[in-house]
Amino acid sequence: MTDPGAERLVAEPAKDPGTGRTPYQRDRARVLHSAAFRRLAAKTQVITASGDDFLRTRLTHSLEVAQIAREMGVALGADPDVVDTAGLAHDLGHPPFGHNGEDALDVVAQPAGGFEGNAQTLRVVSRLEAKVPGAGLNLTRATLDAITKYPWGRKPGTRKFNVYPDDQPVFEWYREQAPPDRRCLEAQIMDWADDVAYSVHDLEDGVHAGHVRIELLADPDERDALCADVARVYSPESPGDLRAVLTELLAEPVVEGLARYDGSHLAQSRLKQVTSALVGRLSAVAVRATREKTGPGPLRGYAADLEIPRRARAECALLKGLALRYVMNRPGANARYVRQREILTRLVEALLHRAPDALDPIFAPLWKSAADDAARLRVVIDQVASLTDPAAVAWHDRLAGPLEGAPQ
Known part of the structure; x- marks a missing residue:
């Protein structure tokens, strides 16, 4: 078969x-x-x-x-x-x-x-x-x-x-045999694994880099501000409901490993214990909830949907919110984001004027065979999207000239 x-x-x-x-x-x-x-x-x-x-x-x-x-x-x-x-x-x-x-x-x-x-x-x-x-x-x-x-x-x-x-x-x-707009179970597993990984690991990186200081959340006003951020960006839950979940989460003994981080071997060990516990819990609870609904036996394709409990979604959203508030939105970050966007915008403009000669050999023939301006723009976007961060800066400086000011 x-x-x-x-x-x-x-x-x-x-x-x-x-x-x-x-x-x-x-x-x-x-x-x-x-x-x-x-x-x-x-x-x-x-x-x-x-x-x-x-x-x-x-x-x-x-x-x-x-x-x-x-x-x-x-x-x-x-x-x-x-x-x-x-x-x-x-x-x-x-x-x-x-x-x-x-x-x-x-x-x-x-x-x-x-x-x-x-x-x-x-x-x-x-x-x-x-x-x-x-x-x-x-x-x-x-x-x-x-x-x-x-x-x-x-x-x-x-x-x-x-x-x-x-x-x-x-x-x-x-997708010819797939129900319209429905994700297969494997895609749902990958998506939740992605949420779990970046919510927990971005928090770990933020703590290690000194941007996330969990002790700040001892301030009730700071907790309220975090929950408002999460409700606005990541979660359908109300700030009040998120606040209750956050209070319980911060009270867990394992989360103490996030406090007073100094980069020492002991501190890194405690931090790793936190991330391991959170990853294990958030992934296991989805597996358990799905099995409770479906029973035993192999599940794949469109035989079932991944069940993620409401509490787990709220915890994951709060972890994302910590990275949003203290890493992505930290003081000085916006100026760097503006500069990065300017680099990519100017690079696209420069390549549109200098293509196909300035394109990589894999993209130059695609430019030449493109049917219209929109198709040629797509080729340039493909080229820029393929670049690494350092390569994008180097290409920009070579083709459009360096931006004034400090390095991005």
Whole structure:
């Protein structure tokens, strides 16, 4: 009996059966060995990469998401390589400078349909990566579906989507048996693993970098301000309900490891105990709630939805809020964000004037074959999105001239 999830858009010669590798294991290897995956090592997670090699990059974050997703997938009976690959691949489309870069490229890419990191991820794996001409990495249906957090194109009133208009054919191919707008279980596992990883690990990085000082939350006014931030950005819960969850969370003995952090070996050990406990709890509670609803047996595809208890969502949102308030919105951060957006905007403008000669060899032919200005703009956006943070600055300085002022 054939597995329709293992089909690829472009048929490939039969592989050596003696290796015993499944199609999904091959997918994982293709992502792991891709150029886009390697570039994540120099792309910002939350705190810009610097001389402190403790801090996470998009690559280390992706590895952590894959590990969390894999363990959840095993517990629920999903194919572990499918959810693992989705975790590895989920950020391949992110541009330089994290979500700030994503916002900048969305503005300049409006004539071509805008920019979204998840849609760019699909574009990378199904078109831009050099493995199978015309099909990118030529991943299986099941893996492509597992990568898809937002299974729709751009809609009025929503920022998140997973497919640009000119990538619609491959999207329709791998989604042809999927319920409209519904995510498969593997995508839901990956998405929650992503939330858990970046909420907990961004907090860990923020504490280590000295930006997050948990003792500040002893002030009731500061707790109220944090909960207001979270209700505005991350959670449908009221600030009052979030305040109750936050009070209970801060009272837990394990959270004491966040206080009075001084970078010593003992302090780092305590901090790691906090992150391990939080990751384990938030992932296990989703597995347990899902099993309580479905019972035993393997779950995959559209056989079930991942159940995430309300309390776990609130805790995760509060952890995100700590990074938002004390890291992303810390004093002086906005000036750096403005500078990063200016770098990407000017770089796109410079490449539009100097293409195709200034483009990488992989993108220059795409520019020459583009049918109109919107298609040529999309090629330039693809080029800029592929760059690492340092490469984006170097390309900008070479093609547009350095900005005045201190380094970004």
